[in-house]
Amino acid sequence: MTPEFYMQLAYDEAKKAAAADEVPIGAVVVDMKDGKVVSAAHNLSEHSGNASDHAEMLALRQACEKLGTNRLRGMELYVTLEPCTMCAAAISFMRIEKLYIGAEDKKGGGVLNGVKFYDAPTCHHRPQVISGIMSEECSQLLKDFFAKKRKKA
């Protein structure tokens, strides 16, 4: 399967978030061994009552639960938007091996932008980062969501 195949799954998750009036971001954890999807989640932070319920955090947590481990070695994470600083660090703690990013997030990202956590000396596990997978589509989904929000306001 191509990276685009899995990013499409993350994108489908993001669309579910939009339908639930959540910021449309989706994430998928894949086992590199057999290409199977281990978990898939979308952002819930507005309605769950927990501002840390980002798509990545939820997908990571679900994968840990499913696999009965707190270290996701040999796993890759696909996410439609560049992870924020919190999620970037969580991805490192969980030992994710490869991180595929859809759109960049200049305002809130912590991987390619901002604190660039994986370049910091306080980062003790650095996933391989591949960015720009379906970036136009992932970015457009967010733009459409916020344009609609502004129209309503």
Added chain:
Amino acid sequence: MTPEFYMQLAYDEAKKAAAADEVPIGAVVVDMKDGKVVSAAHNLSEHSGNASDHAEMLALRQACEKLGTNRLRGMELYVTLEPCTMCAAAISFMRIEKLYIGAEDKKGGGVLNGVKFYDAPTCHHRPQVISGIMSEECSQLLKDFFAKKRKKA
């Protein structure tokens, strides 16, 4: 109540973690309005099967659940060790007003050390930071824990 009073509660939580063979770090959320403790938690990341179950994340999550909100405005957080990058960002997202830190964490901290998240342009809410509360005791608890671990190994 003094900051030391609440840090002592966080320290007591950290001791519970040590007793459960978890890295001894504790955290307490306090409502600034009336000084009441809203939540208290200790690190569970080794045994919960979730590497993001840091004391701060758990205390924040519990406070959100208890108060039915995902924004902890008017709340302060006491934590025995400088928050890591993940927790530093979560504390910002949750809108914690004041952050009291026990010991500094030069290797893994994300507030006073490392990425210093609150100084980054991608940080959109900066809590007031007060550090060095009971730092000796908080640091000693960690040193004793790891010395014991090394002895066992």
